[in-house]
Amino acid sequence: MIDPWIGGALALFFILCACGVVLTAATRGVYPLRALLVFSSACSVLMMFASAAALASGHSFAIDLWSLEGWGRFSIRLDMLSAIFLFAAGLVYLPASLFVRNLVEVRFRGRYPMRRYGVLHFALMASVVLILVANDAPLFLISWECMSVLCYFLVNYEQSARTDIRAGYIMLVMSEAGFLAALVAFLILGRGTPDWSFSSLAGMAQHLSGSAVWGVFLLGFLGFGVKAGLVPVNFWLPRSYTAAPAVFVPVFAGVTLNLGFYGILRLDAQLMSNHSVGTGLFALVTGSITALVGILYATTENDLKKMLAHSSIENAGIIVAAVGASLVFHASGHAVAAAIALTAALYHMVNHSVYKTLLFQGVGEVEAATGTREMDRLGGLARLLPGLSVVFLVGCLSISAIPPFNGFVSEWLTLQCLLRSAVLLSSAVKVLFALCGACLALTAALAVTCFVKVYAMSFLGIRRGDWRHGPGQAGRTQFPLAYLAVACLLLGILPTYVIPVLNRAVEPLAGASAAASLVPPFFSATPENQQLPPAFVDDFHNLGAQTGRHVLPGRGLVVLVRGSEKNPVVFAMSTSYSFVALAIFLLVTWFVATRGSRQRSVTRHELWAGGIPRLLPEMTYTATGFSNPVRVVFQAIFRPNIVEDSRETVAVHFRTAILRRRDETHFVDRLLFHPVGEAVGWLARLLAGMHHGRLNAYVAYTLAFLLIILVLFRLS
Amino acid sequence: MSFWFWHGLKKGVRSTHYPREFESAAGVSPGRPVATEFDSAAEAVVAAANCPADAIVARGSAAEVKLERCIYCQHCHYGNSHLLEWHSDYEWTMAVPGRGKYQPLPTAYHRSLHVIVVDAGDCGACLHEVKQLNNPLYNMHRLGIFLTATPRAADVLLVVGPVSENMRVPLLKTYEAMPAPKRILAVGACAINGGVFGRTFMSAGGVASVLPVDLLVPGDPPPPLAILHGLLAVTGRKSPVLQAASSEGNS
Numbered sequence: 001m002i003d004p005w006i007g008g009a010l011a012l013f014f015i016l017c018a019c020g021v022v023l024t025a026a027t028r029g030v031y032p033l034r035a036l037l038v039f040s041s042a043c044s045v046l047m048m049f050a051s052a053a054a055l056a057s058g059h060s061f062a063i064d065l066w067s068l069e070g071w072g073r074f075s076i077r078l079d080m081l082s083a084i085f086l087f088a089a090g091l092v093y094l095p096a097s098l099f100v101r102n103l104v105e106v107r108f109r110g111r112y113p114m115r116r117y118g119v120l121h122f123a124l125m126a127s128v129v130l131i132l133v134a135n136d137a138p139l140f141l142i143s144w145e146c147m148s149v150l151c152y153f154l155v156n157y158e159q160s161a162r163t164d165i166r167a168g169y170i171m172l173v174m175s176e177a178g179f180l181a182a183l184v185a186f187l188i189l190g191r192g193t194p195d196w197s198f199s200s201l202a203g204m205a206q207h208l209s210g211s212a213v214w215g216v217f218l219l220g221f222l223g224f225g226v227k228a229g230l231v232p233v234n235f236w237l238p239r240s241y242t243a244a245p246a247v248f249v250p251v252f253a254g255v256t257l258n259l260g261f262y263g264i265l266r267l268d269a270q271l272m273s274n275h276s277v278g279t280g281l282f283a284l285v286t287g288s289i290t291a292l293v294g295i296l297y298a299t300t301e302n303d304l305k306k307m308l309a310h311s312s313i314e315n316a317g318i319i320v321a322a323v324g325a326s327l328v329f330h331a332s333g334h335a336v337a338a339a340i341a342l343t344a345a346l347y348h349m350v351n352h353s354v355y356k357t358l359l360f361q362g363v364g365e366v367e368a369a370t371g372t373r374e375m376d377r378l379g380g381l382a383r384l385l386p387g388l389s390v391v392f393l394v395g396c397l398s399i400s401a402i403p404p405f406n407g408f409v410s411e412w413l414t415l416q417c418l419l420r421s422a423v424l425l426s427s428a429v430k431v432l433f434a435l436c437g438a439c440l441a442l443t444a445a446l447a448v449t450c451f452v453k454v455y456a457m458s459f460l461g462i463r464r465g466d467w468r469h470g471p472g473q474a475g476r477t478q479f480p481l482a483y484l485a486v487a488c489l490l491l492g493i494l495p496t497y498v499i500p501v502l503n504r505a506v507e508p509l510a511g512a513s514a515a516a517s518l519v520p521p522f523f524s525a526t527p528e529n530q531q532l533p534p535a536f537v538d539d540f541h542n543l544g545a546q547t548g549r550h551v552l553p554g555r556g557l558v559v560l561v562r563g564s565e566k567n568p569v570v571f572a573m574s575t576s577y578s579f580v581a582l583a584i585f586l587l588v589t590w591f592v593a594t595r596g597s598r599q600r601s602v603t604r605h606e607l608w609a610g611g612i613p614r615l616l617p618e619m620t621y622t623a624t625g626f627s628n629p630v631r632v633v634f635q636a637i638f639r640p641n642i643v644e645d646s647r648e649t650v651a652v653h654f655r656t657a658i659l660r661r662r663d664e665t666h667f668v669d670r671l672l673f674h675p676v677g678e679a680v681g682w683l684a685r686l687l688a689g690m691h692h693g694r695l696n697a698y699v700a701y702t703l704a705f706l707l708i709i710l711v712l713f714r715l716s
Numbered sequence: 717m718s719f720w721f722w723h724g725l726k727k728g729v730r731s732t733h734y735p736r737e738f739e740s741a742a743g744v745s746p747g748r749p750v751a752t753e754f755d756s757a758a759e760a761v762v763a764a765a766n767c768p769a770d771a772i773v774a775r776g777s778a779a780e781v782k783l784e785r786c787i788y789c790q791h792c793h794y795g796n797s798h799l800l801e802w803h804s805d806y807e808w809t810m811a812v813p814g815r816g817k818y819q820p821l822p823t824a825y826h827r828s829l830h831v832i833v834v835d836a837g838d839c840g841a842c843l844h845e846v847k848q849l850n851n852p853l854y855n856m857h858r859l860g861i862f863l864t865a866t867p868r869a870a871d872v873l874l875v876v877g878p879v880s881e882n883m884r885v886p887l888l889k890t891y892e893a894m895p896a897p898k899r900i901l902a903v904g905a906c907a908i909n910g911g912v913f914g915r916t917f918m919s920a921g922g923v924a925s926v927l928p929v930d931l932l933v934p935g936d937p938p939p940p941l942a943i944l945h946g947l948l949a950v951t952g953r954k955s956p957v958l959q960a961a962s963s964e965g966n967s
């Protein structure tokens with residue numbers, strides 16, 4: 001049986017975490033770092049092993065831990081959903097652990113205590129796993145709280161600037177608020193429950209009234225949405241991502257962000273099978289807005305780390321939009337469509353973890369090599385860090401959804417399931433779906449702009465800045481980055497193998513299997529297969545979909561979305577085949593260019609820059625210039641506050657210097673938080689009028705209050 | 717609503733049939749002065765002295781014309797006396813004296829020629845005429861000649877202007893950035909020898925003083941068809957008609 005293996009791996013994981021804490025805390029010199037490297041890598045491998053074993057066998061692992069008086073029973077359970085999140089976490093933690101050494105040496109040596117970092121690192125790792133495997137509300141919430149606090153410590157680890165400390169506080173406040181919201185959601189849900197395990201909570205959910213469902217949904221959605229970075233509770237995210245040390249950010253973006261989705265899925269999708277269409281639409285719209293706002297700010301941001309943080313918000317939006325679509329489909333009885341949407345969401349979640357970790361590590365590497373993250377000061381990095389530039393390019397291609405990399409598959413699926421709104425009955429819902437689809441399409445287009453800018457402005461062109469370091473430390477991190485790049489490619493070209501695995505988690509949630517309709521078993525089409533009648537398969541056979549059926553294992557290498565009977569459209573895509581075609585085209589092109597053509601000579605000349613005598617770095621296209629069209633087109637959203645100041649010599653026409661400052665308040669801050677803040681301030685000022693310091697008046701207040709109470713008692 | 721499409725159809729093809737047929741429409745070319753026989757040697761000398769650009773040389777009783785020096789002041793055309801004969805053609809591209817026979821580009825370029833135009837301090841006249849090649853009447857694209865903005869894709873460097881000091885380096889860089897095989901076409905009197913600007917501290921006095929020119933299109937400015945003839949001559953579809961006088965230095 002597989003159980004002992006999974007249990008053993010989990011137990012070993014916690015033991016190793018404990019060992020890691022002890023060793024990093026107790027040793028000195030180079031040993032804490034080595035312990036960190038070895039134990040953390042081993043732990044991430046164990047995470048992957050346990051989850052892979054669960055996913056491969058399709059068997060959930062559950063065990064009761066112990067009972068505490070007043071808290072109920074603590075139990076852990078590694079079901080398919082947990083396993084997917086756990087696997088994604090392990091996937092991210094492994095390179096992050098290997099990466100630790102390089103960045104820690106560069107940034108921390110002699111400045112920050114290594115040992116404290118190790119302790120926090122292992123504690124966070126353990127709490128993340130506990131969150132994922134918790135099978136009851138108390139354990140889940142306690143681990144969640146631990147995770148939040150540990151995140152705060154890690155974000156504030158460097159404490160290098162005042163703004164960083166502030167960012168940490170904001171994050172802590174927001175996570176605590178989110179935690180409280182989630183806590184209230186659980187309390188409403190579990191009113192009168194005998195024990196707090198998720199299964200009995202799911203049973204309780206059946207009896208909730210409509211308004212209570214909305215309450216639980218909103219509280220949970222916004223509460224967990226804090227970690228996931230959803231509008232409007234995400235304003236902490238860019239700040240604290242920027243403040244966090246480069247070693248920690250990949251984990252932050254690749255692991256803890258996902259925990260937000262895990263919370264949302266756990267609470268909403270599993271505990272509440274009685275969703276209405278409205279809640280799903282709320283999630284869909286919120287997700288779409290989040291995605292658009294995220295990518296808008298990412299495109300115009302010139303700080304690499306902040307840009308990636310905004311882009312995390314964008315991806316979170318896409319994921320939540322897909323989850324929302326799934327809830328709507330589920331509520332309106334289209335289980336298969338719901339399953340497809342949920343598959344898309346989970347797929348995108350895994351993809352995002354992988355490429356975002358890659359990009360954040362790449363940025364960390366860039367920062368270590370150059371000492372800056374400003375795109376306007378970078379440029380020409382491809383020559384300085386050739387290896388990094390290749391893997392970073394893979395990351396950029398993946399995140400901008402360019403085939404054959406992984407982002408393409410999940411974004412394609414997400415958009416496809418929004419297009420399936422034709423099956424829905426209400427036309428208002430259809431219109432909303434169409435609008436959200438347009439929003440996400442715009443987001444995808446802007447994402448391409450954004451990452452073209454990132455890559456072109458920092459890696460191509462000529463060197464713009466006066467950098468501190470040489471390429472000294474580069475090279476050691478190539479392996480973890482290459483590993484992530486390969487993961488991006490594999491997730492991109494083998495969706496037909498990934499989707500059945502994701503389907504294991506999706507099936508119990510959505511109540512239907514997405515695998516049969518998404519990756520139909522073309523290679524073994526049988527007459528009794530309802531989903532795919534033989535005539536249909538024959539059509540595809542003629543199109544070449546069964547090419548290589550004797551060589552290739554697995555289901556058909558085509559991802560397919562079939563319309564209904566009324567709407568007999570088939571959307572099919574095969575990244576596997578297109579990858580092969582791409583490879584063949586590239587090879588043929590290369591062959592023709594080098595061998596097949598006549599002898600030609602190659603001469604190299606200096607860069608053509610329009611014939612100007614000297615090309616200064618300041619003259620090249622800047623990141624600000626590249627993204628300016630976006631800034632201008634969406635001025636209504638950004639609403640910048642531009643201050644222009646110029647110095648003239650003789651007359652106004654002869655300017656010697658122009659100073660142009662541009663202040664922006666984030667869209668959400670401007671629309672939501674600042675008005676709320678002002679309202680609170682106004683209320684406080686109003687109340688302050690009573691506090692004028694005269695003792696007699698205070699005594700009068702007390703007397704009046706007492707009288708009111710007495711009258712009330714009398715009346716009731 | 718505009719009916720440009722319909723208008724276009726109604727008007728039919730208005731482009732010149734130049735390389736195929738001789739274009740004789742009024743005003744396509746100012747013509748050019750040609751060698752003229754006078755009654756006496758003295759009259760030829762007076763005719764030569766009338767030219768402000770030293771483009772007319774008296775040889776015996778004949779007045780010969782060095783077209784590459786002509787600035788088209790038209791003194792010898794509409795002046796008071798001692799006028800020269802004028803031809804009304806436009807095929808007067810010249811090979812550069814002292815550089816041997818012009819070697820045209822390979823035949824592959826016959827119907828695909830990419831031209832980069834560099835304004836090396838030109839007054840705007842020649843550039844304006846070059847621009848006319850793009851219009852529907854001359855339409856050089858029908859001959860497979862295209863303008864390009866990047867030297868990386870260019871086969872011909874078409875220079876107008878006397879090469880001012882500020883444009884010298886860009887001109888050299890443009891030439892360097894072009895892939896071989898490449899040709900240089902100097903268009904207009906200024907580009908040939910400095911024209912009215914001559915050689916001064918701010919003017920190099922013609923392209924030939926900085927780069928190896930291949931063909932010259934005299935005229936100040938040359939009409940579009942003369943430039944087109946020059947471009948056709950670059951590819952070898954036409955041959956340079958005039959030989960510049962060998963005694964003439966191009967500086």
Ligand code: SF4
Pocket residue numbers: 749766767768769770771772781785786787788789790791792793
């Ligand atoms: S037109 Fe003027 S410059 Fe030309 S040959 Fe006649 S007189 Fe000389």
